[in-house]
Amino acid sequence: MAAVVSLQNVVKSYTRGRQRVEVLHSLNLEVQSGEFLGLMGPSGSGKTTLLNLIGGLDKPDEGQITVAGERLDQLSGSQMAAWRARHVGFVFQFYNLLPVLSAERNVEVPLLLTKLSRAQRKANVAAALALVGLSDRASHKPTELSGGQQQRVAIARALIADPTLLVCDEPTGDLDRESAEEILQLLTILNQKQGKTIIMVTHDPRAAAYATRLLHMDKGTLARDETRTAA
């Protein structure tokens, strides 16, 4: 398998007040194509910062980040935006759907940046909603959906542009056990049947059990790396 994500000596720090806090210390990491990577660790260990760097939402202070063959640390803001549209799908803890748009309109948003016709976009949206089992809720607004359903809409939105990588920041953090299981099973199917590379930050050991590889982070470094059989 080829490495779809490669980080070399990545350093990232933030300024809090007058203090400069280094969040990631000379981090090295490779993620192979088709992996389901779980990122665990205590709060402040740098999990989300790492996820943001891999997803192209932020840039490192030092080091190289190569994702899907592109050196992210060398891209301009607009190049990075175009790259994100092509290669990354994001799933957030609080779904981050646009509240006044229906489920199908939310899923369609990333496709507005493509040259697809209205009909093609509609067909793709229908397929993505079918994949997450929400064809019958297409015209519903987020407030008319349960948390689990909203997260499935968010996953459909993340998948709609057929990205190389799915980046999930605590995707089950706001869900009940049953809905969380459904979302994790959906991610597993996407990983195993469609070969999507998934990187998921989680605090929940039961969610982490679905990952095929688990990275434990502590104080901005990789404390433990375990490859395992998914649940």
Added chain:
Amino acid sequence: MKYLPLIWAALRRKPARTLLTCFSIVTAFFLFGALQGINVGIAQIMRLTSESHLVVMSRVTMMAPMPLAHAAQILSVPGVTAVSPINILLGNYQRPNNPIVIVGTDFDALMKIGTNLQVAPEQVAAMRRTRDGIIVGVMAAKRNGWKVGDRIPIHSLNTTKTDGTSDWVFDIVGTYTLQQPDWATQIYANYDFINQAVIAGKNQSIEFYVGLSDMAKSAAIAQAIDDRFANSPDQTTTANEKDFLESILRQIGDINFLVNGVVVAVLFTLLFLTSNTIAQSVRERTSELAVLKTVGFTDAGVQWLVLAEALFLSLVSAAIGVALASRVLPWLTSGPALSAQGIGTMHVPGLVYAVGAALAVLVALVSGVPPAVRARRLNIVTALSGR
């Protein structure tokens, strides 16, 4: 067009706020359209007034009557070619709320004097032959459903006839039009017919229209007319019609300045309102804008979305406002009261649509650029973390 659902969704997020903002912009642009229409209407009144003849009025006050005998003396002033006395019959037609003003003139003299009236020669001849004849403006005829040959009863409010009644009957012998037919709203009768039938105010004239052989000498002739009556108990003041009207308008103030002042004040207030609304809307959608950037919208793309939102709101509301003004102003100014005064239907001029669109764009840019720049600079990580 494919981004329209996003723009529309942003506006629908707080429907009440969007509607109130829209209503404010509609009101502002309605005022803008209507006031500009009135401004143009006043300019039109000025255009219709003639510089080609003099108007002689009482020096005491505008509508004070003068003796008819003045007419012969005015005609004897060198350079004067024709004089028409004027009497006014105020009344209503068929119902009390349909006021009518009939201007009694020496119609032959009026045609020589050089007014802007366009009347067929045979109708002028018919007027000469018919004592109770009237020539009506095409708009007055249209509004009242009159045609040549009709006999119309008018109930007068300011005259009583020698038979003790106030009811008059006139024969419509012709119609006149103007370069702008909307303004042909007056009714001309024969001075002699009204003068001979009234009990009070016989042989009096509230104005004299005076035709000149050479308008270049109008100032000297006006002075000569006023000098002629300097020692009379009925002194006169003479000027051309345009000067008269301008002096009346000056008493009200600089109407153009007032109208533009109101429009500027309204638009200036509007800027604060829309700026605040758009800025608040963007602040509330920080995380949503960050999500758009996350899925691949560029900083510039998000900036344009916010600007497009401001433009959409401003242009659509402005269009509604001006369209409303273009419907309401003619309706307000085509009523019988103004029409009877010789004021025609006012319209929102075409230029107002173009200027209105430019102003709407200006309002959108001034109110939309700061929040759009803020949206452009929005850091995804900071916005998503709620910091």
